[in-house]
Amino acid sequence: MDCQLTGKRALVTGAASGIGKAIALALAREGATVATHARTAEKSAGTVDEIVAAGGKAFPVAADLTDGGAIAVMCAEAIERLGGIDVVVNNAGVCDLSKVEDMDESLWDWVIDTNLKAPYLVTKHTVPTLKQQGTGGALIYNASTNAKTADAEWSAYNTSKHGLVGFVRCIAAELGEHGITSNAICPGWVATPMATSLHESMAADAGEPYDKFYDESMRFNMLKEILPPETIADMAVYLASARGKYVTGQSINVCGGLCYF
Numbered sequence: 001m002d003c004q005l006t007g008k009r010a011l012v013t014g015a016a017s018g019i020g021k022a023i024a025l026a027l028a029r030e031g032a033t034v035a036t037h038a039r040t041a042e043k044s045a046g047t048v049d050e051i052v053a054a055g056g057k058a059f060p061v062a063a064d065l066t067d068g069g070a071i072a073v074m075c076a077e078a079i080e081r082l083g084g085i086d087v088v089v090n091n092a093g094v095c096d097l098s099k100v101e102d103m104d105e106s107l108w109d110w111v112i113d114t115n116l117k118a119p120y121l122v123t124k125h126t127v128p129t130l131k132q133q134g135t136g137g138a139l140i141y142n143a144s145t146n147a148k149t150a151d152a153e154w155s156a157y158n159t160s161k162h163g164l165v166g167f168v169r170c171i172a173a174e175l176g177e178h179g180i181t182s183n184a185i186c187p188g189w190v191a192t193p194m195a196t197s198l199h200e201s202m203a204a205d206a207g208e209p210y211d212k213f214y215d216e217s218m219r220f221n222m223l224k225e226i227l228p229p230e231t232i233a234d235m236a237v238y239l240a241s242a243r244g245k246y247v248t249g250q251s252i253n254v255c256g257g258l259c260y261f
Helices: 018-029 041-053 068-082 105-133 155-178 193-206 211-219 231-239
Strands: 007-010 033-038 055-061 087-090 135-143 180-187 252-253
Touching: 007 018, 007 068, 007 231, 007 252, 018 033, 018 155, 018 231, 033 041, 033 068, 041 055, 041 068, 041 155, 055 068, 068 105, 087 105, 105 135, 105 155, 105 180, 135 155, 135 231, 155 180, 155 211, 180 231, 193 211
Parallel strands: 007 033, 007 087, 033 055, 087 135, 135 180, 180 252
Antiparallel strands: none
């Protein structure tokens, strides 16, 4: 079967591990050349090595996503080395839990800057090239089912994801006439290092054994299954491909039925 993304050029943020790594591997497997972002080039070297070993094309780019200047430089490097750009995946995200009255302002800023401001800046610095090329493109954002819910102690994270979905819809309206789609994928709990870290903290706070707490929480969906990162990568491939050409302005749940609205 022909690859769906042959000749496409993609940038994936947060590609060192978890969902971002799975997306980068999937895009490359379908024929795209991938610029894999992480805070340092060394952090995403493993992803690049896997892609190259499988016969794909990839290279690392680096930036601190709380540094606007660094984001601009990273996007310019990715576009130059790719020779243009067709797919932009804003995947990188962070999370920490705190009650509002206990939350330090720096925590709020870190979450909002990484999860909401950075996608805006990556979009800002890649859209001009997408428009100039005149061949359309796909903007894909990793949101969360938390973008549709309200949860105690999750205010910074949920706010960033609610805002991200709103941004995605506005960008879809701005860029639709250029054939550029903009969509958010909303995962539920997915088996990633972030999920492990959060469950360790939540289990400790609840005074429950980690293994039992993790298994029950991760399977709290209609399918009663633990979702691997590849489930999100499959949706990213669809949205990046010709099959997703007429899907835009959407926030698509991939969560085993954890969220159904």
